[in-house]
Amino acid sequence: MKAFSRLVYQLEACKGDDRLQPLEDYFRAAPPRDFSHALAILAGYPPHRLLSLARLQEEMLGTTAFPLWLLETCREYTGDLTEALSLLLPEPMVPSAYSLSHCLVLMESLRDASPARQSLELLHLWSKLEGESRFVFNRLLTGTFRLRPGHLLLARAVQAIRGVDTAHSMLRLSERWNPFTLGVEELFTADLQPQDHPRPFNFHMVFPLKVALDTLGRPSAWLASPRPHGERVQLLTSGGRAALWSETGELLGHRYPEIIAAATALPDQSIFEGHILQLCEGGGDMDPGTAAVPSRTRGRSGSHSCLLISDLLQLHGQDLRSEPLTYRLEMLVLTMQALPGLREMALAELLPLTSWDALASLAGRTTGRPRGGAFLKEAAGVYDQPGARPWMVVEAEPLRSRLILRYVALGPRGPGGLEELSLGAASPSGFVTVCKLKPSLPAAELHDLMAVIKASATERFGPVRVMPPEQVFEIEYQGVKSSARHKSGLVLLEPSLLRWCRGESADQADSMNDLRRSAQG
Amino acid sequence: MTGNPSQGRAAQPTAMLEWREEGLYCPPAGLYIDPIRKVARAVITHAHSDHARKGHGHYACHHDSVPLLRHRLGKKIRVEGFEYGQGFTENGVKLSFHPSGHMTGAAMVRLEYRGEAWVVTGDFKTMDDGLNVPWAPVRCHGLVMESTFALPIYRWRPQAEVAAEMAAWQRLNRSRGMLSVVSAYPLGKAQRLMHLLAGSGIGTALHPVIAEATAAVRSTGVGLPEAMVLHQQSNPEDLLDRVLLLPAMARDHAWLARLGPVSSAAASGWARIRAMRSRQGADAAFVLSDHADWDGLNLAVEACGAEKVVVAHGYEAPFAAWLHARGLECWTEAELMHGEGHHTNTETINPEGGLE
Numbered sequence: 001m002k003a004f005s006r007l008v009y010q011l012e013a014c015k016g017d018d019r020l021q022p023l024e025d026y027f028r029a030a031p032p033r034d035f036s037h038a039l040a041i042l043a044g045y046p047p048h049r050l051l052s053l054a055r056l057q058e059e060m061l062g063t064t065a066f067p068l069w070l071l072e073t074c075r076e077y078t079g080d081l082t083e084a085l086s087l088l089l090p091e092p093m094v095p096s097a098y099s100l101s102h103c104l105v106l107m108e109s110l111r112d113a114s115p116a117r118q119s120l121e122l123l124h125l126w127s128k129l130e131g132e133s134r135f136v137f138n139r140l141l142t143g144t145f146r147l148r149p150g151h152l153l154l155a156r157a158v159q160a161i162r163g164v165d166t167a168h169s170m171l172r173l174s175e176r177w178n179p180f181t182l183g184v185e186e187l188f189t190a191d192l193q194p195q196d197h198p199r200p201f202n203f204h205m206v207f208p209l210k211v212a213l214d215t216l217g218r219p220s221a222w223l224a225s226p227r228p229h230g231e232r233v234q235l236l237t238s239g240g241r242a243a244l245w246s247e248t249g250e251l252l253g254h255r256y257p258e259i260i261a262a263a264t265a266l267p268d269q270s271i272f273e274g275h276i277l278q279l280c281e282g283g284g285d286m287d288p289g290t291a292a293v294p295s296r297t298r299g300r301s302g303s304h305s306c307l308l309i310s311d312l313l314q315l316h317g318q319d320l321r322s323e324p325l326t327y328r329l330e331m332l333v334l335t336m337q338a339l340p341g342l343r344e345m346a347l348a349e350l351l352p353l354t355s356w357d358a359l360a361s362l363a364g365r366t367t368g369r370p371r372g373g374a375f376l377k378e379a380a381g382v383y384d385q386p387g388a389r390p391w392m393v394v395e396a397e398p399l400r401s402r403l404i405l406r407y408v409a410l411g412p413r414g415p416g417g418l419e420e421l422s423l424g425a426a427s428p429s430g431f432v433t434v435c436k437l438k439p440s441l442p443a444a445e446l447h448d449l450m451a452v453i454k455a456s457a458t459e460r461f462g463p464v465r466v467m468p469p470e471q472v473f474e475i476e477y478q479g480v481k482s483s484a485r486h487k488s489g490l491v492l493l494e495p496s497l498l499r500w501c502r503g504e505s506a507d508q509a510d511s512m513n514d515l516r517r518s519a520q521g
Numbered sequence: 522m523t524g525n526p527s528q529g530r531a532a533q534p535t536a537m538l539e540w541r542e543e544g545l546y547c548p549p550a551g552l553y554i555d556p557i558r559k560v561a562r563a564v565i566t567h568a569h570s571d572h573a574r575k576g577h578g579h580y581a582c583h584h585d586s587v588p589l590l591r592h593r594l595g596k597k598i599r600v601e602g603f604e605y606g607q608g609f610t611e612n613g614v615k616l617s618f619h620p621s622g623h624m625t626g627a628a629m630v631r632l633e634y635r636g637e638a639w640v641v642t643g644d645f646k647t648m649d650d651g652l653n654v655p656w657a658p659v660r661c662h663g664l665v666m667e668s669t670f671a672l673p674i675y676r677w678r679p680q681a682e683v684a685a686e687m688a689a690w691q692r693l694n695r696s697r698g699m700l701s702v703v704s705a706y707p708l709g710k711a712q713r714l715m716h717l718l719a720g721s722g723i724g725t726a727l728h729p730v731i732a733e734a735t736a737a738v739r740s741t742g743v744g745l746p747e748a749m750v751l752h753q754q755s756n757p758e759d760l761l762d763r764v765l766l767l768p769a770m771a772r773d774h775a776w777l778a779r780l781g782p783v784s785s786a787a788a789s790g791w792a793r794i795r796a797m798r799s800r801q802g803a804d805a806a807f808v809l810s811d812h813a814d815w816d817g818l819n820l821a822v823e824a825c826g827a828e829k830v831v832v833a834h835g836y837e838a839p840f841a842a843w844l845h846a847r848g849l850e851c852w853t854e855a856e857l858m859h860g861e862g863h864h865t866n867t868e869t870i871n872p873e874g875g876l877e
Contacts, residue, residue, distance in 0.1 A: 013799065025693075066673060067846070073839045074674045079796050087674035087793065090816065095682055130678065131793065 001129060003030060004038055004100040005136040011149055019149050023157035033101040036184040039158070041140065042149055045176045049143025050107050050118070053081060056142055059119055060085045063126075082144055086135035089126055096128045103129075103137050108180065152250045164188045166249050171197045174251045200234040200245035201271060201313055201321065204383050205390035209376065219353040221380070223325065224362055227373035227393060228275040228308050228348065235272045235307060237263055244276075252276075256305050262344035267335060269317035274309040274348065309336070310348035310375075313383055321383040328383070352379070363394040398476045399518050401425075402501060402509040405471040406433055408453050410463040418446060418453075419463065421497070423473055425488070427512035431469055432488045434515065435477075435495045445500055472501040472509050480518055490515060530850055533857070534829045535663055537614070537634045540857035545641065545665065549634055550614035552581075554641050564616065566643025567627035568593055568708060581609070583618045585626030585741040589708065592737035605654060621645035622656030623811050624709035625738050631659050639663040640825060646810065647817035648677060652716040652743065656813075658824030665831040665854075666821065669812040670790050671840035677790070677814045680717060683807050687764070688721035690786065690805050695761050699782045704769040704803070707734040709811055711766050712745055714788060717809075719746035724763045726751045731766050757781045790814070822849070831857065 003026060010022035023042075027035055040046070051059070061071060066088060074084040106125060110118045122141075126134055139145040155169035162184075172187055216222065232247040242263035244252040253260045256276060266272070312332040313321055320328050329350060336347050353359055363374040376392040403423035411417020418439045424431040439446060449471075457465035477495040492515075501508075533539075539546040544556030552562040555572040563577035568589035573580075575594050582590060584602035591598065603609070605628065608617030613635070618628035623644040630641045640661040649655040691701045705711040711731045718725055726749040727735060739745055749755075751765060757780045767777070777783060790810030791797040798806040813821060822830060822844060832841045833854035841851040 009795075009798075012795070013804070064673065070673065070839060070843060073836070074672050077672060077836075078674060078794050083795060084674055087676070091676045091678050095678075131674075131676065 001098050001100050001103050001133040001137060002096065004034065005130075005133040007038070008136050008147060009132065011147060017153075019153060020157055020160075023149065023153065024160050027157055027161045031099060031101070032184050033179075034099050036179040036182070036187065037101050037104055039154060039173075039184065039187075040177065040179040041145060042147065043151060043154055043173045044148050046140055046143070046145045047104060047107060050110060050141050051122075053142050053144065056082070056085055056138060059122065060088050062119075063123060064088050082138050082142060083135050086138045087131045089131075089134065091130060092128050096130060096133065098125070098128060098133075104140070105180075107141060150250070152248060155249070158188065162188060167199050167245075170245075170249060170251045174253070198236045198238045198243065198269075198271075200236060200243075202384050203232065203234070203247050203273075204388070206375075207390045207392055209392040209394050213356040213359065216376075219355050219359070221378065222353050222359075223329075223350045223377045223379050224353050224359050224394075225310065225348050225350045225375045225377075226362060227375055228277055230275040230277040230308070232275055233273070233307070234313070235259070235263055235266070235274065235309075237266050237268055237270050239268065240264060242266070256307075259305060259307050259344050262342045265339055265342060266345075267316055269314065270312070270335075271314040272307070272309045272332075273311040273313055274307045277306050277308050278303045279306045279343075304343065306344050306346055308346050308348045310350065311383065322385050324380040324382065325377055326379050350377070359394060363396045396478070398478055399480075400474060400476050400498065401515060401518070402472050402474050402504070403434060404431065404469045404506050404509045405467050405473060406431055406469065408457070408465045408467060410465065418450065421473070423475065424469075425510055425512045425515055426469075426506075427488075432512060434488050434490070434512075435475070435492045437475065437495060437497045440497050441500060448502075449500065469506050472504045472506060474498040474501055480515060488512065488515075530852075534831055534850070534852055535637065535639060537632060537637060538639060538663075538665070538831075540854060542858075547614060547632055547634075550611040550616065550632070552611065553577075554630055555643060564630055565590065566621065566630060566641065567623055569624070569644070569706075572643060581616075583626045583628040585743070586628070587626075588737050588740045589626055592734065593708070619659045620654040620656055622647065622650065622653060625653050625712065625741055625743050627653070629656075629659060631661065637662050639665065640827070641665040642667055642821070644669070644812055645817075645821065646813045647820055648680065648813075650680060650713055650716070650811075651720070652713060652745075656821075658821065660826050662827060663829040663831070664822065664825055664827035665833065666818070667812065667834045668818065668832045668837045668840040669835035670810065670814055671818050671832070671836040671843075673815045675790060675793055675814045676816060677808060677810060680809065681720075683788075683809050684717045684721045687718060687786070687788075687807055688723055690784070690807075691718075691723055691764055694784045697782075698761070699784045700757065700760055700765060700780055701763075702765045702767055702777070702783050702785045703788055703807075704771075704785065705731070705766050705788060707731045707768050708738070710788065710809075711735065712738050712743070713809075713811065714764070714766060715746055715748055718764055724748065726755070726760055726763045726765045728765075728767045728771050730768050730771070755780065 007022055007026040011019050026038065030038060061068065071084060074088070075081050078084045078087070103125065106121060110121055129137060151170055151173040154173060155166040158164050158169045159166050169188065177187060231252070233252060234245050236243045236245065242253070242260045244256060244259060246252050309332065312328050312335065315331055315335065320331065333347065359374060359376065373396050374394045376394055378389050382388045403425055405421055406424040407422035409419040411419045420436050421439050422433045422436050424433045439449070441449065452471065453465055453467065456468055456470065458468055459466040475495050476498050477492040479493040480490050481493060482489060483491045537547060537549060539548055543553055543558040543560050545554045547554070552564055553560045554564045555566055556563050556577065557574060559576035561578040563580050565573045565580055565582040565586060567573070568586050570593065573590055573593060578599065580590060580598055580600040582600065582602060584604055587600050587602040590600055603618050605618055605620050608615065610616070615633040617631045619631055621627045621629045621643055623646055627643060629643060629645060632639050638661040640659050642665065644667050645656050647656050694701045703714060705714055707730050711727070712735060715725045728751050732750045735745060735748065749759070749763065760780065784805065785803045786805040786807060787801040787803040788807045788809040789801070790808060790812055792801065792806035792808045818840070829850045830844050831852045831854055837853040837855065841853050845851045
């Protein structure tokens with residue numbers, strides 16, 4: 001239990017890929033039974049709770065005889081009732097040797113036991129666990145364990161330890177299993193039937209366009225489409241089931257059940273490529289407010305997810321990847337025409353190019369989309385085959401604005417550190433903060449800026465300094481979307497600091513009206 | 522049942538102590554204990570900067586604190602040291618120093634006047650750290666005690682277990698070619714870590730500031746293991762086998778990054794709480810404190826036999842309420858310092874109330 005609670009602490013303390021190392025360390029050292037249980041818990045299938053939080057509180061206060069107000073004070077300082085309750089007991093005299101699986105087996109054995117026996121057994125266990133282990137165990141006990149590092153990260157750790165292919169692991173992790181009956185050995189060695197669990201193809205490579213357009217030959221040899229801003233996926237149908245795989249190797253079906261449900265209408269043994277978008281209810285127009293970030297929560301009101309299909313890689317079991325794109329698209333259009341109108345499926349527009357100028361205008365088109373950009377695909381191109389040309393992304397020209405420095409957050413350590421600059425724009429009701437940026441300026445400028453801040457800051461709130469509306473900064477951003485949650489009513493997309501416009505007066509900076517106009521393209 | 526600690530209680534706990542703006546004052550003896558403003562005569566419990574301040578006319582402390590005070594406050598201070606159990610009598614007040622176990626030279630101050638004895642603990646820990654003279658209870662009528670970790674969620678593990686955890690962390694770092702860096706208070710915590718790690722066979726490398734403080738501690742005759750001193754040209758290869766001890770401020774210095782990849786850790790009682798651990802911004806956190814935990818604080822109150830307790834620092838209001846419920850007469854330092862009208866947390870805790 002101690003090793004698992006340390007893993008939990010480590011996973012909570014870091015983000016992203018940094019979490020891989022602790023996972024690998026744990027899986028490498030853990031006994032097989034612990035491995036299996038830990039994997040199930042982290043994959044989102046923890047055991048059902050044995051006690052309610054109220055009952056845990058009753059037990060802990062009953063044992064320690066601490067008054068309720070003292071517990072309340074402890075909770076105030078831990079910020080978490082389960083943590084406060086778990087730390088109330090004295091530490092054991094010797095470090096515990098109880099494993100994760102031992103604790104879980106005990107928990108299972110108490111499901112049908114009388115409350116008195118539950119109390120007795122749990123008290124004994126609690127007295128043997130250290131505070132931190134007791135806390136993690138109590139989270140499991142009360143069904144409040146919520147740490148989920150994500151299936152892909154788990155699959156990568158399993159691959160590093162046991163050499164299991166991540167796609168295989170993803171399939172295994174995508175369905176609940178019982179770690180009491182299915183050990184980690186069986187979980188990963190048992191064969192999965194390929195017809196029931198089809199794998200995605202490798203995704204065709206996509207590169208940013210690095211060369212001049214006229215080196216690409218005739219424009220008519222290329223197809224272009226506006227770049228959608230959802231997750232790139234392959235949708236696989238097989239025997240009445242469907243699976244959504246992301247480009248990163250993640251199984252996404254559980255996040256988009258409506259797409260999975262709609263996929264039953266698609267031909268069997270087929271693979272489609274596309275992007276997942278969030279669409280407005282009704283007309284099906286893309287909502288600039290949500291399209292940039294595919295919703296991870298289901299049932300979001302006013303929008304639904306939709307697969308914007310742009311390629312057909314396999315049809316009725318026949319691999320189409322070595323066919324030219326134009327042929328695949330023809331088949332795709334025919335396939336889609338045979339379907340009833342589905343709001344969860346849409347066909348991406350892929351336009352033949354007449355001139356390179358047309359491409360630039362397509363890429364720069366921001367209306368209705370959070371940001372521009374276009375895909376450029378060779379019309380005769382094959383999909384992920386030897387010698388195939390990658391698809392290319394043509395970036396839209398970023399937008400630029402001059403904004404005024406409003407607040408500065410000083411760094412937590414070191415007197416010279418600047419943490420963040422808050423930039424704003426003038427509106428009739430005064431200045432409004434529009435974005436917050438890291439001060440990515442040359443060292444000499446940072447130094448000068450610090451001097452300016454020291455000399456002219458008008459107020460301070462902890463590490464934050466309020467600046468008079470004098471300093472102008474130029475920024476670059478990819479677009480604007482409206483937002484009801486921000487005071488300014490809009491969000492700049494991917495803003496970055498370009499330069500400090502020293503000596504420029506605040507009158508030359510953009511106003512809120514200017515920014516709103518740029519949002520309308 | 523517990524009621525408000527201020528009910529049916531004298532305004533002042535004793536005539537022999539006064540809580541003034543300058544600090545805790547003993548009127549018959551005419552001296553202050555750990556004063557925060559400049560005074561003529563100061564009795565100092567230990568050499569940490571929040572207890573031993575600059576500018577007093579005369580300092581009295583434990584013998585081992587003398588070089589530490591000189592290190593901190595300058596060679597020119599007028600200071601007199603006493604052994605544990607010893608002291609002096611001033612105008613009928615018998616004053617003596619007793620081990621508090623907090624750090625080298627740390628002492629509790631016992632004051633006896635006309636048959637009434639009070640003990641001022643300063644900072645203390647009941648756990649024997651194997652380096653300093655361990656805390657022992659001193660019988661008294663009244664106790665002025667710290668309450669830094671006075672909630673039952675703070676319980677310390679035996680330090681040998683913490684040492685084993687730190688050793689395992691260091692080995693893991695070494696196997697990955699990462700330096701192990703622990704931020705530590707230069708005086709007290711740093712020497713405790715040196716001693717603790719040496720017990721696990723791990724050497725230390727000290728930041729120059731810590732090395733100076735360590736030299737001062739060594740001069741008291743405390744046996745400390747050998748340690749390397751860090752400098753800009755230190756060879757990273759030599760450092761992999763050691764734990765680097767740095768003051769918290771130095772942790773982010775650029776030269777540290779030049780030495781190679783680093784895994785940082787904090788060693789503190791606050792590491793017991795998850796929210797606090799994440800605030801320390803370290804890769805690892807070890808629960809190790811030079812203060813008494815909940816059990817230690819309660820043991821200290823019981824063992825000294827005091828009937829009156831004044832609680833200072835940290836969770837003073839809840840701890841005062843807790844002791845009051847156990848039949849003791851309690852005050853918090855804040856209410857004595859700022860008068861009856863001062864609102865402490867005591868009033869916001871409703872002992873009869875339930876959870877929201």
